[in-house]
Amino acid sequence: MDTDRLPGCYRHPDRDTGISCTRCERPICPECMISASVGFQCPECVREGSGTGHRPAANAPRTIAGGVVAADPQLVTKILIGINAAVFFLGLLAPALVMRLELIGGYIDYLGGPVHGVAGGEYYRLLTSVFLHTEWWHIISNMIALWVIGGPLEAALGRSRYLAVYLLSGLGASAFVYLLAEPGVRTIGASGAIFGLLGATVVLARRLRYEMRPLIIMVVLMLVLTFVPFGGYLRVSWPAHVGGLITGALLGLGMLMPTAAKHRALVQWGTCAVVFLLAAALIMLRTAELT
Structure with a gap:
């Protein structure tokens, strides 16, 4: 057979x-x-x-994931781009805001004042850092990637499922950074969440039986850019990219695995809950090490 x-x-x-x-x-x-x-x-x-x-x-x-087909299938992507842009310009006007929102693992003295970091109970940094950028090239490249990768994925998943993948991928990326990076390393950017969207897109393409080679080449290229230094001009957080990619792929599997319609929502949101708990476990483990 x-x-x-x-x-x-x-x-x-x-x-x-x-x-x-x-x-x-x-x-x-x-x-x-x-x-x-x-x-x-x-x-x-x-x-x-x-x-x-x-x-x-x-x-x-x-949609293929069970979400309602919206009149504007890229609305959430547009809103996310708008939020990132607004936070970027706000950071230009108030640089101290960036210091209070970026991902820092442990206590450091920064710009003349103490920063307690995630280990000091500032867990909000794990998500607020995902919306921060300090350089023009940084936000422009990330927002182009968000539009190119996120728009089609939102159309395929539906708004709520897509937003869940984005936010949980960002959290997963931050959890990997917090676990693996030195406590004083400052990390910002949406690239971890975008890598999560890329991981979910790989699952979507496999589910729809699309030609996988172009997508695999894109993933390999982005990972090469993650790990290969370019004269010190490009500083990339590999834990964020790898953590986001893994998290997004896991969420994509939960969102897109063939499941009876009556059980699909349970599997999807159950997967989100499991991923959140895994990220929380990594965060608590690292916090216990640093305190």
Whole structure:
């Protein structure tokens, strides 16, 4: 028996296909698939959703992860870019704010004043640092990456699931930095969260049976840029990138694994809870070492 064979179209079983309806997830061949705002839908789902008036949320078109298809499928990505930009300009006006929000593991004397860091109970730094940038090239490169990687992923996951992946990936990246970096190392930037989106995108591409080579090349290239020094001009936090990538991939598996519709939300949000608890455990472990 050939276990690697693609499933057959639900209307034309003799036609193998790697495409599924984004609403009901039944396999559909090119003849049956109808373009939707996100992906493709089968004829039955299009007919069910073509009526006038208000439809119950349960009958609304769904993304492959079960989220409701939104009118603006990149809205959260735009908001995240806006928040990062606003914090960047605020930091230019009030440099002391950056000192109070960046990720610092332990107590240091900085700019004439004490900074207690995460080990001193300032756990908010683990997330606020994800929205900080101090150089133009830093925020521009990160926001371009966020738009390119995050926009399509948000459209595939839906808003709430996408936001959960972003924030938890940022937390996971910060937890790795806190665990592995020296306590006095200052770390900022959205790249850890963006690497998390990249990890989830790899899972999405595998789930949709897309060509993986371009994506794998992108991951390898970004990891090379993470680990290879470039004359001292580019200082990159490898724990943030690796931690974010691992966290995002785990969340992607939970969000996108084939699961019965009635259990899907439980698996997805349960995965988020497990990832959060794992990050919290790493944070508590490191705090115990430093105090």
